[in-house]
């Protein structure tokens with residue numbers, strides 16, 4: 001199953017969700033491939049990989065005819081491989097513009113990749129890289145930061161998903177919406193949660209990701225939080241989210 005983790009708003013917890021969801025899916029025995037589709041390369045460095053030292057990255061697969069096998073690399077986590085990214089990818093959207101079938105380049109790259117779950121970490125935009133992720137995916141997972149402007153931009157995001165469903169990728173669906181950086185001490189968090197429940201109903205995951213410093217620290221050690229502090233609230237919440245994802249994926 002290919003899941004695009006998407007929200008065009010920056011800093012809402014996309015990469016943190018990709019890394020830690022991947023980690024707990026892998027721990028329950030799933031073979032996971034993480035695709036770093038963001039020129040920031042945060043998912044790449046989050047697995048302790050030196051993104052500037054990579055010979056080949058997603059860029060080479062999208063635009064230089066490298067195969068997925070050429071660009072896939074092992075991570076420090078059992079059962080998780082990665083297609084890395086770095087700043088090279090920033091130029092990709094421009095270079096892709098004139099290619100026929102430019103929306104389906106990622107889908108083609110991922111065609112022969114064997115995995116139980118492929119998680120795509122999208123950049124904070126609705127540009128061509130994100131469109132490629134949506135055309136390659138079967139499911140969309142939307143992290144939303146628990147803040148006053150949580151829903152801002154979401155209707156635009158959902159419109160794009162609908163457009164892709166109507167044209168390029170009819171089987172695309174929304175796996176769910178997960179609240180991130182929840183602060184249980186504030187009534188604002190509670191309020192935003194109620195609002196999101198109203199808006200998304202059952203699409204909202206029961207698991208809520210709290211604001212937790214361990215989640216923010218782990219990437220600087222090149223580790224998922226499961227390896228950095230597995231008893232932290234952040235770790236336990238991502239473990240629960242992985243369970244919910246497996247349930248929803250219909251296994």
Ligand SMILES: Nc1ncnc2c1ncn2[C@@H]1O[C@H](COP(=O)(O)OP(=O)(O)OP(=O)(O)O)[C@@H](O)[C@H]1O
Pocket residue numbers: 009010011012013014015016017038040042122123124180181182209210211212213215216217219234
């Ligand atoms: N639940 C959390 N608790 C505390 N800090 C968090 C949490 N989730 C993410 N962070 C931190 O917030 C920042 C943004 O998170 P992250 O990089 O996952 O967001 P993003 O949506 O991928 O950002 P971008 O749009 O730039 O790719 C990071 O410094 C991350 O470590």
Ligand SMILES: [Mg+2]
Pocket residue numbers: 014015016038042121122
């Ligand atoms: Mg990110």
